[in-house]
Amino acid sequence: MAVYILVAVQFVPETPRFLMGQGRVEEAFDFLVEYHGNGDRTDKLVLFEFEEMKNAIAKEREAKAEQWSVILRSPNNRKRLGLASLMIFMTNLSGSSIIYWYYTIIYSQVGITDPTTQTGIQAGLNVLTWFSQIAAVALGRKVGRKTILLWVWPLLLVCLVGLCATR
Numbered sequence: 001m002a003v004y005i006l007v008a009v010q011f012v013p014e015t016p017r018f019l020m021g022q023g024r025v026e027e028a029f030d031f032l033v034e035y036h037g038n039g040d041r042t043d044k045l046v047l048f049e050f051e052e053m054k055n056a057i058a059k060e061r062e063a064k065a066e067q068w069s070v071i072l073r074s075p076n077n078r079k080r081l082g083l084a085s086l087m088i089f090m091t092n093l094s095g096s097s098i099i100y101w102y103y104t105i106i107y108s109q110v111g112i113t114d115p116t117t118q119t120g121i122q123a124g125l126n127v128l129t130w131f132s133q134i135a136a137v138a139l140g141r142k143v144g145r146k147t148i149l150l151w152v153w154p155l156l157l158v159c160l161v162g163l164c165a166t167r
Contacts, residue, residue, distance in 0.1 A: 020053050028053070090153050099125070 019028035029041075029097055037043030071077045082139055091097075103125075107118045108155065 003139075017053055017057070021057055025054075070092075090149075093157075 013031065015025075016028035016031040019025075029046075032049055033039060033041050033043070036049060038048035040046070071081055075097045100122075103122050104115075104118055106112075108122065112118055112121065138149060145146065
């Protein structure tokens, strides 16, 4: 399959956005005319998309004038970057990703081998997760996100340690 994709991708045309970003504006416009305007160079959709892409690329180039080092210049930005990194790290540390990706193996190891039962349990966990996230958002408005983070992650860590210790 990978070899097929490697060969087939050579015959896929470049996107008009890529072409425009490379300075090949006329080719980008021709692409839009052929695939979106049925050959009509005055089609409203083609003209709209073309202008929209041109404006978006111009804005992106303006934004790229800012360097990534801007994030590290001020203490507040460094704090925000640290908190964002911590959120990602702690989400991975919670272990939920392991359950979501390897749930069939985990369920089989604990004796739940019926695929229908495994799928039903996973569906139930997904629904529980969804409701928990909705509740956390609602609670976050009243209690504050910082309080939730300072209580939930330590409790989750204690629960995971307890699960590991009882094994």
